[in-house]
Amino acid sequence: MVKAYIAIFSIAILLLIHFLLFRRRGRSNGMPLPPSPPAIPFLGHLHLIDKPLHAALSRLAERHGPVFSLRLGSRNAVVVSSPECARECFTDNDVCFANRPQFPSQLPASFNGTTLAFAHYGPHWRNLRRIATVHLLSARRVSSMSGVVSGEMHYVVFSLGKQ
Numbered sequence: 001m002v003k004a005y006i007a008i009f010s011i012a013i014l015l016l017i018h019f020l021l022f023r024r025r026g027r028s029n030g031m032p033l034p035p036s037p038p039a040i041p042f043l044g045h046l047h048l049i050d051k052p053l054h055a056a057l058s059r060l061a062e063r064h065g066p067v068f069s070l071r072l073g074s075r076n077a078v079v080v081s082s083p084e085c086a087r088e089c090f091t092d093n094d095v096c097f098a099n100r101p102q103f104p105s106q107l108p109a110s111f112n113g114t115t116l117a118f119a120h121y122g123p124h125w126r127n128l129r130r131i132a133t134v135h136l137l138s139a140r141r142v143s144s145m146s147g148v149v150s151g152e153m154h155y156v157v158f159s160l161g162k163q
Helices: 002-026 053-064 083-092 124-137 139-162
Strands: 069-072 076-082
Touching: 053 069, 053 076, 076 083
Parallel strands: none
Antiparallel strands: 069 076
């Protein structure tokens, strides 16, 4: 009997901690999220997503409108399902949506998010893109490296054949 009370108390404490942490983190930028269906603690809205994904999102859009938010585990996602809203997101406000999320696990490998694949959209990213397209991926540079690439590929195929 005492073990049941301890289990219920532990679950209640975990739920309280979960709600306190995710309420603060979900609105860290001060902007409210679009409306969303009811969520399960720790799982979020994963119970609403089934196969096929587009049909599940379509059903949710019929109930909650063309723009709604989902919590997928610990990450928030905004779903835009109407062409008008998508056009507004990707033409009028494209700079707001151009950035990639920064994960703590990728920071050491990407030199604190300064590489081309992980840099935020802005002057630094445009400069990296210009350097990559003009100097690294130009037609002359790619053709000059074709011998090295083909030699490496022959070596890989040969080493796979030995195994």
